[in-house]
Amino acid sequence: MIFDDQISKRLDREKQTLREVFGDTARDMGFKLDFGNSMGSDNRVLHRLLEYLKVSDYHLDDDGIFTPDEQLERILRPRGIMQRRITLDGDWWHRAIGPKLGQDCEGNMLLFVPRRWVFGYKCIDQNGIVRKVDAELMRQVKSDALDFFYALPPRRLKGRELLLFAIANMPWSAAFAVILTAFFASLIGMFVPFINKEIFNNVIPNGIMSDLYPVAALFGGVVVGCAMMEVMRNKLVIRVKDVLSVTLQHAVMARIFTLDTSFFWKYSSGEITNRVTSIRQLCDLANNAILGAVITLMFSMVYVLQIFFYAKDLMLVSMLLLFVQVSLLVVYAVQMHNEERELIEHKAMLDGMEYNIFSGIQKIKLTGSETRAYTKWLNLYRHCAHISYNPSVVVKVMPALIAFCHIAGIGVLWWFAIREKVSVSDFIAFSVAYGMIASALQALVGIIPNLAQVSPLLKIAEPVLDSVPEYQPDAPMVDYLSGAIEVSDVSFRYNNTGPWLFQHFNLKVEPGEYVAIVGPSGCGKSTLLRLLLGFEHPQAGGVFYDNYDLSKCDRTSLRRLVGSCLQxxxxxxxxxxxxxxxxxxxxxxxxxxxxxxxxxxxxxxxxxxxxxxxxxxxxxxxxxxxxxxxxxxxxxxxxxPSILLMDEATSALDNISQKQIAEQLDKLACTRIVVAHRLSTIRHCSRIIVLDHGEIKEQGTYDQLMSRQGLFYKLAKRQIASSEEEI
CATH class of the missing domain: 3.40.50.300 (P-loop containing nucleotide triphosphate hydrolases)
Structure with a gap:
């Protein structure tokens, strides 16, 4: 795998750095030495990758201390940009998305990025040479590579910014091709009114059969051309939809993983799933609506020129009729938006409840609560069914009314054509051109329900966008911990009106120390561990690991150095x-x-x-x-890990298994903090801290605390007396 062996790579980089320094010294003395590729060559490729990912304010290591993937991890992860290892197989450059980092057979780094206005990928090597990616080039490239995905900005976002993010990552080659195919389809379609005019103006009056053949051939060519354009457009629309969907889904999921734990307390798993799914639905709607019917409608406006050309006397009347249809469409869209918003809100609650019911079906059956669960689900479903099956009169009537206006409009135009003495051939050509515009408007009737869902779906996704990620680009990374921990003057409560769990709490743990935290239920043991992990944030004071302030450092990199096993x-x-x-x-x-x-x-x-x-x-x-x-x-x-945190990690074990694990913990050299009730778990700890109502009442070794006959002694005696190893 690419960059797989971290230690070996680091040693190789150190040797490479030494060779470079030695080579520079030799060249200064007049000798010419070449030790192969330099670290700077790799960095040039990394610079281009970071520029492509729109990353600024970064520093690349030139001393060989960090391997390339370690450098990318340190630069990209604090910015929320995810990476993964992939295999480049087959004709991947025809279907891939986003930049990739690979190597040629000699180990030189290569950057693969999508070509902007044409399909496919281009390859950029260490010297900046750009080549088109094809099968011949890929024979010289290793199959292992790194794949990268764009991230949403690490701040509160609005729905408009999500749409701008999607536009910024639009595959413009495919989108431009969609616009071109729609434009050419409209141009080809302009032959249809012309053909109809020729048939009624020349072919039919002359009565010559041979004149029909070229007209039929032209008409057949128009049909085939329009069909080909439609097939190409649909294929390209699917490509745009896939790219946008993958890009947005990766960005949203990356944001979900970096949100603070408080976000997951506010919503059930089903609700979160529904909010993430709404992003994918937005992609489908945007492609089907905007890249579908809307673009077709835009280019259908070219038929207005033909309307003027064939029957300018009917121009004003036709525009008035089209205006009436557009007005009805607007009224229909507004009403659909209101109803879809209410329906989507109820569906979100319904989906969340269904997920919770399925995940907790064992408990429901255990308590015999099937009827109550079904009744609760049915009450929510009833609201969705009422909206779906009982829409307003406007929503029911408007599609038929728009279709009636289209048909009635043809009759009105026919009457005006007779009055203005428009020729039959011109009126037929005019009717075809007008019908194409009206048909495009009629197609909008089918997609208005989809367009009406855009705003409600953005509303559903809003909590994900409005929550601030845990990471900050300028937060320092944590590469090493000695094991020292300090809780300094911490005050904490779960909400602004609740009771204080800790007030001006202080605790200091030395590197390698084995600390047990005990106390009665509700004294704050588990909460203290959550504060140490950064899952909760104190209202005052701070938590420090060595010289790192937990609230200001990169918490993900710190947690990687901390092993934890929580309740x-x-x-x-x-x-x-x-x-x-x-x-x-x-x-x-x-x-x-x-x-x-x-x-x-x-x-x-x-x-x-x-x-x-x-x-x-x-x-x-x-x-x-x-x-x-x-x-x-x-x-x-x-x-x-440098630090091990365990909260009731052995509560379900038998005495023999628990004793084995306790012996293993005794042998560890890292800092260990355990919350436990069993005496056998904490008997050999170097320090036992007794909490009560958020305060340290006692601390010391097991023997010291027992000799004092304080709170710990009472808890221990209670356990010993009951012959149960719980305190």
Whole structure:
């Protein structure tokens, strides 16, 4: 894989830097040495990539300390730009989207970017030489590459800005081709009125059969030409839709992943899914409506010239009739917009409820609540059904009224044609041209319901756009942590009117220290860990890792150095290997087994038919609570974190398994902070902190706290007396 072995690459870069310095020194002394490609050559390609991605205010390392993908990670991720590894296979340049970074067979970096006004890709090498990407070039290129996607700006956005983002990332080659095909289809269509005039003006009066053949051939050519233009246009519209949909979906999903955790508390999973889906629906609507009927209508206006040319006496009447139809369309569109807005709002709530019902169907059956759940769903569905099946009179009548105006308009024009003594051939040609404009207007009737959904769908997506991402481009990256943690004068409560959980709270943890946090239920143990991870934000004070202020540094890079296993953690669909290694991309199967051994789950995995590749289904069925917890612990340990945070991570384990994990934790050299109730978990901790009502009541070793006979002693004695290892 490209840039796969990080350590090896870094050593190679250091050697390359040494060779460059040695070569520069030798050249200064009059010798000519060539050690091959330089780091600067790679950076030239990276510069072009960053310019293409519209990234500014960045610095590329020229000393070989960071590999190219590490540099890109440090520059792009704080800006929300995602990257992934891909394989360039087949004729990928005909169907791909966005820039790609690859290598030739000699290891030289190459940049592949879409050509702007024509289809396909171009390749830019380290020397700035631009070549067209084709099969011959790809034979000299490795198949592994990096793919990049644009990101939405890291600020509050409005629906208008989302549309501008889509326009900025429009595949203009395909969009321009759509406009051209619509234009040429309109030009070809202008032959139809001309042919009709010739038939009624010359062919029929002359009565010569041979005159029909060239006219028929011309008419057939017009039909074939229009059909070909329509096929090409539809194919191009699909291409534009796919590009916009993929670009917007990636940008929105990247934004979702970078939003603060408070966003996910406000909405259910079903509601979030519906809001993200609304973006994709917007892409479909925009393409079907704007690139479809609207562009066709625009170019149908060329037939106005033919109307004037064939029967200028009917020009004013025809324009008045068209104006009446357009006015009716506007009234229809406004009414549809109002009804679609209400329908989409209710559908969003309905979709969210359906998702929650399906995800919680086991609990519904367990409590016998099927009837109540169905009744609640039916009440919401009733509102959607009422709007869908009982539209207003305007919505019911308007399509038929517009069609009637079109037919009646032909009769009015026929009467005026007789009065103005327009010839039959001219009137036939005029009628065809007028009919084409009216037909384009009639096509708008079919897409107005789609256009009416644009504003409501933007309203549905607004919470995603209005939320500010967690990342900030200027936040410093965290590459190393010694393990020191300080909570300084922190005051916190969940809302402005709720009680304070912490007031002027202070805590300091030294590197490598093993700290246990205990206390009665509701004292703030889990909340403290959420504050340490940046999932909650204090109203006053701050959390510091070494010299990094958690509120000002890049929290994602910091969390990568912190292993965590919190309450109610869950596995995701996939296999056990993927679940363990998700926190450490690039980990091998041996790394996963080592983490599983430390978590005491390795023997259980070996007994499974597929071992590490055993499938984890949605809902984690097939795994006991203890097995699930141990897999989560393995996930926290595999990256060998500088700091380990665990919140009731062994609550579902039996005493033997819990003791094995406690022994493994004792051996770790990293800073460990555990929230636990069992005495066996905390007995060997270097410090035990006793919380009560958001305050540190006691702290010390197990023996010290027991000898004081304070709050910890009471909790411990209660556990010992009840023969249950819970405090």
């Amino acid at each position: 109610n953690g869950s596995l995701f669909s996939g296999d056990i290997f993927s679940n363990i290694t998700i926190t450490a991309p690039g980990s091998t199967i041996d790394d996963a087994w080592r983490a599983a051994e430390m978590a005491g789950i390795a023997d259980d995995i070996r007994q499974m038919p597929m071992q590490m590749h055993t499938v984890v289904s949605e809902g984690n069925s097939g795994f006991s609570g203890g097995q699930k917890q141990r897999i989560l612990i393995a996930r926290a340990l595999i990256a060998q």
